[in-house]
Amino acid sequence: MRIVIDAMGGDNAPDVVVTGALEAAKEWGDITLILVGDAAKIEPLISQAGGKPQNVEVVHAAEIIEADDEPVKAVRRKKDASMVVAGRMVHNREADAMISAGNTGALMTTGLLVVGRIKGIDRPALAPMIPSIDGKGMLALDLGANMDATAEQLLQYAIMGSIYRNKVHGIAKPRVGLLNVGTEAMKGNELTKAAYPLLEQAPIHFIGNVESRDVLRGPCDVLVCDGFAGNIMLKSVEGAASVIFSTLKTEFLRNFATKLAALVLKPGITRFRRSFDYTEHGAAPLLGINGLLLKSHGSSNATAIKNAVRQARIALQNDLVTSISTEISNGSEL
Incomplete structure (x- = not known):
């Protein structure tokens, strides 16, 4: 299971995002966490925490979608924003799930324009x-x-x-x-x-x-x-x-x-x-997207990020997105 995290999203990013991700990586060895964002800020935080675990990766993204950015314009213009890069990884099946504590409207737009909806939703x-x-x-x-x-x-x-x-x-x-x-x-x-x-x-x-x-x-x-x-x-x-x-x-x-x-x-x-x-609770799922997207609270701390990873892990283990897609397509009983 590969879970990509928007390391630059949220009021306290990237510090608490990195801390929460490292705690989650230590807790669950069956997942790989991909931190997307400014590598020059992320890598020192990982070093300060004792080094990079084997199940953590860093993908550099040069731009950030700010809290006050207009969602559609930001997603379309900031192609190298951490949130957009993370969404693209889910769309391209380079990651199985995505977590962000960033701009809610931008995450919704990323889900729609970058990842795509489940057919029938x-x-x-x-x-x-x-x-x-x-x-x-x-x-x-x-x-x-x-x-x-x-x-x-x-x-x-x-x-x-x-x-x-x-x-x-x-x-x-x-x-x-x-x-x-x-x-x-x-x-x-x-x-x-x-x-x-x-x-x-x-x-x-x-x-x-x-x-x-x-x-x-x-x-x-x-x-x-x-x-x-x-x-x-x-x-x-x-x-x-x-x-x-x-x-x-x-x-x-x-x-x-x-x-x-x-x-x-x-x-x-x-x-x-x-x-x-x-x-x-960790995060709120954005249901109806053709990939697992979770929105953490903007002021999330490390515990919230870790719990968001826990949620994503359980959802992936139970094949949530496929279950929704199948149910919407054929209307079979729950």
Whole structure:
């Protein structure tokens, strides 16, 4: 298994990317990691860490796609950008998977223009994990790759999400929910009303509509929505979590008694906070691309990069992309 990593992508690149990659290379000897980027910056970091392992390679790329670059222009004009070079390696089958913490729009464009879509998929979907109180989490798609969607595209998201949770997380019969304003079948806008019967008839375990107030309770394993609604939901959850933890910290530091209470509650709070930590999940797959692409958080640390490699390794072991392609082509039951 050959996994290419955009070493220059992300707020803390290339330092944490290289560190995370080296940790992953040490952990899993059955993979080869290819670091793409400015070799003059990458090689010294590897030397400082003790030298290059046998299962790590460096491919030089002279350009970088910045966070504020316009995605389509950047991908088309910066042919030697680390992200574009990595995508080209996946397209040419020189690598089996790609990981980047860089510009999300540019990664989406790289997937579409450089790697290419799976035949039968209209639009790829970004599918991060949403934490839930049961600890299992929920795969939600699309959460921002496309702002709009058709009912047929929501159906494709549901199928791809089900396959991902089955192949990568080992869930035999993933429950699929449709994000909506109410649980009744005929609630919602024109999009959700049109999508509901398609999901009912699909070869998936569709459980009906799910309201956003319930998402953290883990009502389903896969949550389907258009990118506009999904991105608003995601940022609302992130914002609420940030406020909760900030308020708890303030309250626990208020006086001596609350500090003692904090010591008693610390283990439970730490577990709760960890469930909201993006580093534990590693990366969000960009499903629907004819190759395995994973998007890490822009502020990823070394642990997040290592966990992204873990995700890619599991997905490759379970032949995720081929499974999605086969399912979309022949419509056989999941």
